[in-house]
Amino acid sequence: MAGTNVLFTVIVILIYNAYTIDSISTANLEASLDEYINAGLKCHTKNPGLALAIVKDGKVILTKGYGVRDLSTNSPVTDRTIFGIASMSKAFASTLLVKLLAKHSNMSIYTDIAKILPNFKFTTHIRTDNANIRDLLSHTMGFPAHNLMRLDPKLTRDDIASRSQQVHSIHPFRDSYLYNNLMYGLASVVAERIGGKRWEDLIEEELYTPLGMSGSSFMTKVDLSGNVAKGYGTDDATGGPVPIDFAINRRWGQMGGSTNIMSNAVDISKWMLFHLSKGRNQAGQQILSENDMATLHRRRNTITAPTSEKYFSQPQVPVSSLEENYALGWKNGVYRGYKVLRHTGTTWGYSSLVTLIPDMNLGFFTTMTGDDPGYKFRYLLHNYIGDLLLGETPWLNKTTLCSFPEPWYNQSTSVYHPINKHINPTRSLNYYVGVYHNSMYGNLHVTMNTSANTLQMNYGIGSWLLYPKGTHDKFVGEGTNIVHKIIDLSSIQFHSSNLHGRSTIDSVKVISFETRAPPVFTKTSSHVNTGNIVG
Known part of the structure; x- marks a missing residue:
């Protein structure tokens, strides 16, 4: 009798899942998303352009562009417009390394950095003797970010290893979660040493080409005369968007796997399908083994103060978006009881987010130009998209999309205070x-x-x-x-x-x-x- 009840429950769940996903026609889904996203772009005036991709059950459900990619020309965003996806690059860096390591029987993610980079030393013996690839990819090193060191043009990929040897820790080794882009730069150097080629070339050969991501590029190489979205920052005085000189993103791209990937909705749909299909491309070819894909997605480190915690946690809001652990270039989380793989991407002029729900064989991606403080706009989009695709009644609508964090939180008023330029110095x-x-x-x-x-x-x-x-x-x-x-x-x-x-x-x-x-x-x-x- 107990076995019958279990079987009945499983059948009901399967029927429910099939019903809730498939009962939404693509046309109705697109219409609902058009209405919601266009309303969002009208009130989130910092964000001129946006692209969307949704995949389900091995198929691309929707790829689409919204708004404009350049305010000076009003050129529209399409599903092939290229955006900087910033820290979403970390999943590419991790996938590349795991794929390269699989070709060497004497290497794994537990291989020490010092064994790959001869004479390499961190500032402490415990890190020099024990730090491995997994540590670089899961933010366990205990190092502060030092992100603005990337403004130095002498900090090339060839120089990352020597700079990394001078970083001093502020937390114990493997006893903290300190997000660090420099360590992903070092991981890119490790990939180059193992693969024998530049990081960009390895990504093209090992990932872009087998996955058919022909429209993707890199911040270090992209041709800006093509279908590329112009990045925008925010004028604090007016609140409006201001164009960003792409040269700063060229510099940031030197960190390779921390932020270098540029892509579009069409190509990221292929990337999501690859991860949801346990390492296969759309032709069914096994590009990465199922075991290696599981290695990428497995939790490695507990996230402290996750990005979603401030605005998207119960009981303050009806539904929580939890991010609990860091894997290798992915965050493990939960939404409406479903396990989620997710990662944000934020760099100068671009704001991105990818969400995978593996148990439902479902993934969605948004990328936009402009700032997104607190990641709010991105999460508001993904929570709404997720609810539609999971057959849930959305807890958000066009009104709350624009009023958020109200009515759940009091809206903090940001007052612009210009620099006082009339204070006298205390000495010449x-x-x-x-x-x-x-x-x-x-x-x-x-x-x-x-x-x-x-x-x-x-x-x-x-x-x-x-x-x-x-x-x-x-x-x-x-x-x-x-x-x-x-x-x-x-x-x-x-x-x-x-x-x-x-x-x-x-x-x-x-x-x-x-x-x-x-x-x-x-x-x-x-x-x-x-x-x-x-x-």
Whole structure:
């Protein structure tokens, strides 16, 4: 009798699942999504263009573009418009490494980094002797991010290994979750060493080509004259979108697997099907073994303070979107009781999200231009899409899509406070001028900008006008040129010492570069050769 009840329950579940998914016609689904997404784009004015892909049961259900890819031309987004998918690249990096490792019987994700990169050393013996590929891919190293070090044009992929050897930990090894793009850059170097080719070439040969992702590219290589969405940041004064110089994304792409992939809705549909079909392409060929695919998706590290927690957790909202563990380039989570594989992607001008529900053989992807603070717009889209495809009554609608986080949370009012440019410095600005050096970051230059009548700080391709904050030797940096409107620095602290009874500036701590472990640059010269300044 018990066996009969179990069988009946299984049959009911199967019938229910088939009914809830298949009862939604593609036409009705598309109409519902058109109405919802177009309403979202009207009220989320920071996001000019968006692309969508949905797959189910080994088939592409829908790929579509919304809005415009370039505000200056009003060119429409299509399902073949290329976007930067940023940290969604991590799943590509992990998949590539696992695929390359499968060709070597003496290697696995547990192979030590030092065995692949001779003479490589971290700053602690425990990491040098024990850190392996899995550690790089699951964020267990305990290192702070140091993301703005990527502004340095000398930080090429060939230089990542030497820079990585200088990063100091802020948490114990394998005892924390600290998201780190630099370690994915190092993992890309490991892939190049194993595969014997540049990372981009390996991705094309091992993944793009066998999966038929012919429309995909890389931030380091993409031809911007093609069907490429222009990235936009946000003007804090107006709240509207401002175009971003793609050169900064070229720089970020040097980290390879951390952020380098550019793709479109058509190609990401193939990528989702590959993961849902346990390693097969659309022709049914086994590109990666089922065991290796399971290796990628298996949880490895507990996520602390997940991105979805702030706005999408019960009881504050009707349905939780949970992200509990990190796998290899994927996050393990739960939505409406279903196990979910998910990852966000955020870089200069682009905001993406992919969601897979393996038990339902279902996946959906959105990518957009513009900022998405708190990942809210992306999750609002995915929760609605998920509800439609799972046969649930959506807990969101066009009204709450635009009012969110209200009515569940009070809307926090963001007030723009322009930099006060009229505070007098506590000493002559000439005292601060000079070349400053940090062994990991390299050189930073401080000069007088006579046209602005204030200091200018240059680090790599980034430059900032510095204005006193009213506190002794403390400044705020307003981004100029390539980082204008996208990277301001709220805290820059110069330090002085007394030499022969005279106070002199001898270092600067750029707290905004990495708040958890601010780099200190020591003054090496009071004379700046402007020919050495990049930005």
